[in-house]
Amino acid sequence: MADKILVLGVGNVLLSDEGAGVRAVEQLQRSYVFSPQVELIDGGTMGLDLLGYLDDTSHLFIIDAIVSSKPPGSVVIEKLLDPPAYFRQKISPHQIGISELLAVAAMQDCLPPSITLFGIVPLDLSTGIEMSPMVNAAVEQVVLAVVEELDLMGVKVGAASC
Numbered sequence: 001m002a003d004k005i006l007v008l009g010v011g012n013v014l015l016s017d018e019g020a021g022v023r024a025v026e027q028l029q030r031s032y033v034f035s036p037q038v039e040l041i042d043g044g045t046m047g048l049d050l051l052g053y054l055d056d057t058s059h060l061f062i063i064d065a066i067v068s069s070k071p072p073g074s075v076v077i078e079k080l081l082d083p084p085a086y087f088r089q090k091i092s093p094h095q096i097g098i099s100e101l102l103a104v105a106a107m108q109d110c111l112p113p114s115i116t117l118f119g120i121v122p123l124d125l126s127t128g129i130e131m132s133p134m135v136n137a138a139v140e141q142v143v144l145a146v147v148e149e150l151d152l153m154g155v156k157v158g159a160a161s162c
Helices: 016-031 047-054 083-089 095-107 133-152
Strands: 004-010 032-034 038-044 057-065 075-079 114-120 157-159
Touching: 004 016, 004 047, 016 032, 016 038, 016 057, 016 114, 016 133, 038 047, 047 057, 047 095, 057 133, 075 133, 114 133, 133 157
Parallel strands: 004 038, 004 057, 057 114
Antiparallel strands: 032 157, 075 114
16 A cells, blocks of 8 residues: 555644644645545644544654744745654644644654654734735745655645636
8 A cells, every 4th residue: 555645734723824834734735636645634733633643654744833043934844853852842832732742643653754844934923814925925835845745755746626
């Protein structure tokens, strides 16, 4: 059976740029058609409730707003060697849930062997459903980066029909 790839967008869409990960997954779902081995999940702020999605996953892509010294709107793409430790260091309002999720997955030996973070540095975390223009542009970059990474892995991705 082909590798299972989980594309997980996390964040709180009610806190402006904090919802960037969820918005990226929504755009991927609207704009592309993926082979059956790819599962796209709007993880919102679900934390440990996402554990079941990690079963038999070989590649996990996490799309999230992250704390960074880089300027707002920056995109950070990293292969995570120690995911629970990474999220303990880089905290946003919901990342405690992601850190716990990855720590529990590691303890239960169901942590995917390959985890890539597609991070977006937020500008505005105030209450609101609109993202800042620079983070909106970063979401576009991340969507293209995810599609490119899947293509490099040999995964078929097609444009969605209107």
